[in-house]
Amino acid sequence: xxxxxxxxxAIPKAMWGIFFEDINFSADGGxxxxxxxxxxxxxxxxxxxxxxxxxxxxxxxxxxxNRGEANANNPRFARITVKTQAGAYGLANEGFRGMGLLKxxxxxxxxxxxxxxxxLKIRIEAIGVDNKLIGKAELNNFTGEWAxxxxxxxxxxxxxxxxxxxxxxxxxxxxxxxxxxFPQDTYKGRPNGLRADLAExxxxxxxxxxxxxxxxxxxxxxxxxxxxxxxTVGDIGDRELIINRWNTEFANRSAPDYFQSYGLxxxxxxxxxxxxxxxxxxxxxxxxxxxxxxxxxxxxxxIDPFIQDALDLVEFANGATxxxxxGLRAAMGHPKPFNLKMMGVGNEQWDEQYLDRYxxxxxxxxxxxxxxxxxxxxxxxxxxxRFDYLHAELTKxxxxxxxxxxxxxxxxxxxxASRYDNYDRKGPKIFAGEYAAHIKDTKNNDAEYKNxxxxxxxxxxxxxxxxxxxxxxxxxxxxxxxxxVDAWQWRPDLIWFDNLRSVGTPNYYVxxxxxxxxxxxxxxxxxxxxxxxxxxxxxxxxSIDADMxxxxxxxxxxxxxxQAVEFDLQGKVKPKKTYSLVTLSxxxxxxxxxxxxxTKISPVQRSGNIxxxxxxxxxxxxxxxxxRVSLG
Ligand code: AHR
Numbered sequence: 036x037x038x039x040x041x042x043x044x045a046i047p048k049a050m051w052g053i054f055f056e057d058i059n060f061s062a063d064g065g066x067x068x069x070x071x072x073x074x075x076x077x078x079x080x081x082x083x084x085x086x087x088x089x090x091x092x093x094x095x096x097x098x099x100x101n102r103g104e105a106n107a108n109n110p111r112f113a114r115i116t117v118k119t120q121a122g123a124y125g126l127a128n129e130g131f132r133g134m135g136l137l138k139x140x141x142x143x144x145x146x147x148x149x150x151x152x153x154x155l156k157i158r159i160e161a162i163g164v165d166n167k168l169i170g171k172a173e174l175n176n177f178t179g180e181w182a183x184x185x186x187x188x189x190x191x192x193x194x195x196x197x198x199x200x201x202x203x204x205x206x207x208x209x210x211x212x213x214x215x216x217f218p219q220d221t222y223k224g225r226p227n228g229l230r231a232d233l234a235e236x237x238x239x240x241x242x243x244x245x246x247x248x249x250x251x252x253x254x255x256x257x258x259x260x261x262x263x264x265x266x267t268v269g270d271i272g273d274r275e276l277i278i279n280r281w282n283t284e285f286a287n288r289s290a291p292d293y294f295q296s297y298g299l300x301x302x303x304x305x306x307x308x309x310x311x312x313x314x315x316x317x318x319x320x321x322x323x324x325x326x327x328x329x330x331x332x333x334x335x336x337x338i339d340p341f342i343q344d345a346l347d348l349v350e351f352a353n354g355a356t357x358x359x360x361x362g363l364r365a366a367m368g369h370p371k372p373f374n375l376k377m378m379g380v381g382n383e384q385w386d387e388q389y390l391d392r393y394x395x396x397x398x399x400x401x402x403x404x405x406x407x408x409x410x411x412x413x414x415x416x417x418x419x420x421r422f423d424y425l426h427a428e429l430t431k432x433x434x435x436x437x438x439x440x441x442x443x444x445x446x447x448x449x450x451x452a453s454r455y456d457n458y459d460r461k462g463p464k465i466f467a468g469e470y471a472a473h474i475k476d477t478k479n480n481d482a483e484y485k486n487x488x489x490x491x492x493x494x495x496x497x498x499x500x501x502x503x504x505x506x507x508x509x510x511x512x513x514x515x516x517x518x519x520v521d522a523w524q525w526r527p528d529l530i531w532f533d534n535l536r537s538v539g540t541p542n543y544y545v546x547x548x549x550x551x552x553x554x555x556x557x558x559x560x561x562x563x564x565x566x567x568x569x570x571x572x573x574x575x576x577x578s579i580d581a582d583m584x585x586x587x588x589x590x591x592x593x594x595x596x597x598q599a600v601e602f603d604l605q606g607k608v609k610p611k612k613t614y615s616l617v618t619l620s621x622x623x624x625x626x627x628x629x630x631x632x633x634t635k636i637s638p639v640q641r642s643g644n645i646x647x648x649x650x651x652x653x654x655x656x657x658x659x660x661x662x663r664v665s666l667g
Pocket of ligand 1: 056251252382
């Protein structure tokens with residue numbers, strides 16, 4: 036293989052990013068560190084996640100009161116009455132498939148309360164799976180006005196499946212709402228913050244952009260339940276909860292308790308993107324609900340509020356603090372702009388209905404904010420009539436970016452490594468906004484798609500084609516990002532977690548390898564005069580990192596045999612004497628990482644010598660390899 040030039044297309048800084056959607060308990064029960072489920076009693080069944088409890092002969096009752104319009108965003112609260120002098124009555128919260136608590140760590144409980152009569156005391160108890168008390172705290176002296184009360188405890192044992200008892204000791208009556216338990220150690224120590232291990236795994240990907248909040252949840256199962264960013268900002272008690280689009284009743288994916296509290300809302304998404312150095316990429320509803328569900332659309336003459344939401348979002352992200360929405364951003368703690376440069380109009384929409392609505396969005400948004408790039412849907416499939424139609428029409432519309440999604444078999448990814456080699460260079464840029472290779476583990480007779488090595492290998496092969504065509508494909512993100520092992524609806528996913536641990540899949544390590552070895556511009560690498568995209572089961576792309584003055588070669592060997600390769604730098608670049616090599620490989624294509632065995636497939640570092648401007652290497656069977664060479 037030969038390097039034929041030293042300069043090709045620039046690789047955008049934002050090339051490799053992440054796709055965040057609240058699916059598989061990614062937000063509530065996952066990245067969002069709140070441990071109490073249904074904290075404000077707003078789930079369809081108000082006591083879902085809660086259970087009445089008594090201790091030492093205590094007795095009482097819970098009445099759910101709905102304030103309706105008086106508090107439209109958070110109408111319900113619980114009125115707790117304890118009838119007995121002795122003992123206690125209360126509610127136990129089960130958490131999100133249990134609560135993950137860590138020994139010696141501090142946990143902060145808070146609750147809104149208002150006394151009705153008597154002098155109730157609240158006693159909270161963290162209880163481990165073996166029924167042992169592992170943390171406790173007390174609250175009392177409630178007044179007759181709503182106020183927030185807080186108490187903390189240090190946990191005495193680690194437990195992945197704990198629960199929280201909230202006991203009331205009376206007699207008396209008290210109103211409560213927004214019961215909350217957070218670890219003190221959230222990501223960057225923020226109140227209302229994020230689970231540190233998960234946020235750190237995202238940061239370690241060094242993503243160029245962060246797409247949020249989805250996915251199908253942007254669309255909602257119907258328009259009433261679409262994602263509306265304005266409902267997700269401001270005080271957390273004023274954020275109106277909705278049913279999650281992924282609230283399902285499939286046999287092993289059942290999640291009737293899946294709602295969106297919006298504790299992780301648009302402010303927090305922008306903040307996270309900033310924290311991890313990613314460009315924010317919000318996707319907004321375009322006036323269409325999920326076409327796989329109700330397929331509801333808003334009439335074209337009633338679309339203005341949807342477009343206004345997009346305009347106001349730019350003001351929220353970038354506007355002066357003297358503006359309405361810029362002022363809210365400042366009040367939430369971020370006076371500086373978030374520097375929003377792009378947004379998506381609709382998720383996976385298709386047909387004329389989409390085109391008609393996109394045109395109205397584009398007309399208004401481009402007139403007011405010509406600098407904001409718009410990302411358009413190209414439907415759910417990477418090929419077929421629907422896809423061709425939208426591609427052709429959106430090209431005519433001179434759309435900035437088309438969002439292509441591919442959930443396909445590994446073979447599709449390998450066969451499509453040249454997909455963009457002949458794409459129209461003058462048409463819209465491509466955002467590969469969701470992709471993952473889907474394959475069942477036939478070896479182990481597993482009916483579910485898993486994050487097997489073959490899926491990651493196929494993605495790596497395909498991604499060489501994305502990088503080689505970085506002038507067309509300017510952004511790409513694997514999807515979905517996160518999944519709770521006990522509460523998923525869709526697989527495969529990039530990162531799996533339980534209530535305490537998380538594991539990067541082989542696919543995660545592929546994403547990380549590409550994003551941390553990106554380079555600043557592509558350089559052509561050829562084998563017998565041809566690009567390397569499948570011949571002899573090899574796939575390759577090369578780049579120069581002008582900032583680090585290094586040459587980077589990525590080469591994927593999808594065959595089950597080792598392959599000797601020789602990279603001839605042909606005097607095009609002047610290498611120093613050694614190279615470094617990072618390899619991901621496995622002889623078993625069905626291997627995957629688990630929480631108990633998290634590094635079965637993980638990067639292995641090596642180094643070697645360069646002689647006469649040549650690198651000789653024996654590529655392992657089924658391997659992804661990244662060579663780095665410092666240039667003289
Ligand atoms: O990533 C899971 C889902 O796949 C997304 O919500 C949707 O956009 C796509 O169909």
